[in-house]
Amino acid sequence: MYAGRPYTQQHNHQYQPPPPGYGSRPPHHSHHQGGFAYQTPQGPPAGADPQLWQWFTAVDADHSGSISVNELQTALVNGNWSRFDLDTVKMLMGMFDVDRSGTINYTEFAGLWKYISDWQNVFRHFDRDRSGSIEGHELTEAFRSFGYNLAPSLLTLVEHKYAQASEPSVGYGPPPGITFDRFVRACVAVKSLTEAFQRIDTDRDGWVQISYEQFMSIVLAAP
């Protein structure tokens, strides 16, 4: 049997934790108070940050008062101007669409904005060579810092799976690095898969007994 510590979560080596609540849904705050059903959104809510409201209205291209998956995908770009993958955008919508309306309102947008800003800081920290993407050794350092003790073979799999292919790679050299949006998705995926595994591994020995349906539902629920 495997005797190692498959997922150490010691925090002593961490430079900087991932954004708070990384990978989990924010708590549901809003309560429907009744009122006009057809309230035309015309201005910022009381107390709204003017700059954030400005960004919100810019992303809300059709001026509907809330942001759709497509509007969000159009607005989000990586450092190399590539668009965020649909899967990353859907993951973010799933995390921040607190009222399950299918769109992002201003309050939800504020949470999303903070989350992305926090991840941008994490990304910049680990992109040591300022290349705009996370390469193999930077990825290794990031996961080690987050407390995930992934075997080198797993890190290689993450590196290849989430690598952008923004330039024609000639031959099989190292993969071309992971851009911002795919880095966030890789981190959230590893976290959610590891936590799902740990929930079943109650004796913490790194092994689980798992059914086909459990296995498939964990995998399909991960981003």
Added chain:
Amino acid sequence: MYAGRPYTQQHNHQYQPPPPGYGSRPPHHSHHQGGFAYQTPQGPPAGADPQLWQWFTAVDADHSGSISVNELQTALVNGNWSRFDLDTVKMLMGMFDVDRSGTINYTEFAGLWKYISDWQNVFRHFDRDRSGSIEGHELTEAFRSFGYNLAPSLLTLVEHKYAQASEPSVGYGPPPGITFDRFVRACVAVKSLTEAFQRIDTDRDGWVQISYEQFMSIVLAAP
């Protein structure tokens, strides 16, 4: 313990099997024979199909003689003109770049073309309402026909995970359906995950004992 048959593979109800070799790498045929190292590609190989050569040169936008990930992504569109996801393109490259050059040559392109054409027929067959996307019941029918006995909850997860979000969804109605490229990826992913599980489940009871590293490597290797 689970007594059902978690992954029946009976073939009696299949209308049409997925493309041959679906999800697996084609065998390696080419052998390097030596010769000029800098051979400029100027015309079709002997015996090449003229139409296929025409398509190949159209996709090879920089006329390098082979197709990069980016050229392939630019060339592949769904019925609604959306681009193929990078992950689908990388999956196809991984399957058809037989000589591991990082690009697709004409011979490899012929295999890829056939594979996509076969999948287009499968897609058209299951898109009963000719909507250009596979909706929930069409997806259920497709997986049943392929011989995968997925529980309804798993089919719902597949439906949501691979759904395109091409229109702003208002509220949480049914997901907007799965476009061609994501349908292929969903089918290849379910197949590769199921086969990886089955390889460990030697007594075929639908349960496995699996380590964290095995679990993560199966998941990260799937498209």
